[in-house]
Amino acid sequence: MGPLLIVLLLALILFGGGFALHLLWWVAVIVLVVWVLGFVMRGTHSSGSRNRWYRW
Template sequence: MGPLLVVLLLALLLFGAGFALNLLWWVAVIVLCVWLLGFIMRGTHPSGGRNRWYRW
């Protein structure tokens, strides 16, 4: 009974880690797209320079 519980716990842990890593990849892709949009769509500053539209 003990080894079966260990195997089930390990399978549950690996499934959870795989789901979390997949979710983190999607979050990273979305953040990269937002950053690229901010880099491309930045407006002009009144003094003639370029300004970022976000405040990071």
């Protein structure tokens, strides 16, 4: 009974970790798309130069 519980616990941990990593990949892709769109769709100054939309 003990080894069965250990295997089930290990499977649960690995499934949870895999799900979290998969979710983090999707979050990273969404952030990347928003970041690229911010560079493409940023406004211009009255002088014609492009404005930075971030404060780095």
